[in-house]
Amino acid sequence: MRFLQELGSKHPRLMITGKPLRDQGLVVDELFSLGWKDEVLWELLTRPLPEPLRKSVSAIIAKRLRDALESPLPGPRRTPESETTPTPRRHTAGAHAVIRRRYECEGQDGMCGLPVDVQGDLCTTCSRVPEPAW
Template identity: 40%
Template structure:
């Protein structure tokens, strides 16, 4: 068993609502193992996964929510671990190593765990892609884009012209005289 799977099972035992099974456990267990190898501590990963409550109601799978939380944490290098009693004493005449300014080692655990490139939607756990909102466009009830092709169009801001940001930017990138 991978160390990541073991950690996820420990988290699931402590918080049954976060218990992963099957393919989600295997997939996210591998991700957690890679993060452990990259320098994340078990406690830091517990915080990433379990520090926030699940959205209510959950509109996706718990596996998808855990995956999104891990993906957001992996966007940056692991935070520095707090120096324990065996780390703050130099060996011999060597001074303790100092972190390089601006490196991941200078970030605190709290900074690494609270940074999210996109805020997690309070309604469904997916990224809240609407700027300045804590809900995603679907949970906000935004209408579908009137120009997106396919069965599941993107969402358009209700105060806009009925087009999503992608379609609006694609239209503005078109050379003059050419219509989409």
């Protein structure tokens, strides 16, 4: 929510208040928990508004945030394999033969397996794990 308030103070045309602010603040929190960087979100939200402006600004911000939620995380994808991880690679046999309605979280080197909505996505637990310090 603070993010959107700051956005509104820097860009008065993008100011939203009240319930839309609270609602969109939750979406912003979710995006951050998915690993979105605030400068990326900022750039996304400060794109020029459509002219003429037919919708309310809060509707436009809501749409931009929703689009962000549905799109893959921007930026280079981090690969878990590096010279410091001696974990043997696992092969999941026949995974393509099973029709799944949901995908599995690939966190913890593929050991997590919690259901997620998007292929290659991480569950909320794994996406919150801090970067390893070693």
